[in-house]
Amino acid sequence: GENVEQHPSTLSVQEGDSAVIKCTYSDSASNYFPWYKQELGKRPQLIIDIRSNVGEKKDQRIAVTLNKTAKHFSLHITETQPEDSAVYFCAGSDGAAGNKLTFGGGTRVLVKP
Amino acid sequence: GAVVSQHPSWVICKSGTSVKIECRSLDFQATTMFWYRQFPKQSLMLMATSNEGSKATYEQGVEKDKFLINHASLTLSTLTVTSAHPEDSSFYICSASRPGEGDYEQYFGPGTRLTVT
Numbered sequence: 715g716e717n718v719e720q721h722p723s724t725l726s727v728q729e730g731d732s733a734v735i736k737c738t739y740s741d742s743a744s745n746y747f748p749w750y751k752q753e754l755g756k757r758p759q760l761i762i763d764i765r766s767n768v769g770e771k772k773d774q775r776i777a778v779t780l781n782k783t784a785k786h787f788s789l790h791i792t793e794t795q796p797e798d799s800a801v802y803f804c805a806g807s808d809g810a811a812g813n814k815l816t817f818g819g820g821t822r823v824l825v826k827p
Numbered sequence: 828g829a830v831v832s833q834h835p836s837w838v839i840c841k842s843g844t845s846v847k848i849e850c851r852s853l854d855f856q857a858t859t860m861f862w863y864r865q866f867p868k869q870s871l872m873l874m875a876t877s878n879e880g881s882k883a884t885y886e887q888g889v890e891k892d893k894f895l896i897n898h899a900s901l902t903l904s905t906l907t908v909t910s911a912h913p914e915d916s917s918f919y920i921c922s923a924s925r926p927g928e929g930d931y932e933q934y935f936g937p938g939t940r941l942t943v944t
Binding site for chain 1: 858859861868869870871873876878918920924931932935936937
């Protein structure tokens with residue numbers, strides 16, 4: 715089955731700096747890669763996703779890049795703000811089993827003002 | 828659109844009792860629902876995949892007789908934790924998908940915090 719590894723597990727950045735989180739996946743059949751932001755005690759919130767037919771996607775301060783050959787994808791947050799502090803999860807899916815997702819271990823991001 | 832609710836949002840029960848958690852898709856028909864468990868400072872661990880009208884598919888290591896899942900309609904799935912013990916205390920989250928509509932996204936419920944005393 716799919717295995718998704720996420721690094722780093724914690725990330726501390728100064729407000730205004732960029733944050734980068736990287737994930738690797740094992741199943742070459744995976745074709746959908748969402749990123750979630752989760753605040754304490756809340757549900758995961760989809761912030762951006764990318765399909766395997768696209769190499770990069772951007773939404774304001776957030777961007778995701780995908781390298782299918784190397785089987786890794788990354789989340790980039792620019793101009794970080796204190797409200798970006800949360801836990802971020804990457805995930806992968808091959809669209810089978812009702813869009814079953816395999817999650818990475820999570821990255822705790824702290825943006826220091 | 829694509830709203831998923833869970834009930835209750837939190838529950839405290841005594842060891843040995845059973846607890847039922849409901850997951851509802853409010854404005855769409857969910858052909859598939861997923862149940863996750865999340866321990867503090869850990870990732871979401873998939874427990875089972877629930878398809879309407881059929882038996883749930885459990886992940887390796889998840890006891891199907893302890894975590895009973897019923898997906899009786901396209902808008903409701905329930906998770907019953909039977910004979911709960913303190914180690915079952917966790918945050919349980921459901922999600923729903925509608926893959927038949929070309930939609931890859933999973934829509935998450937707000938979660939249920941279970942505390943077993």
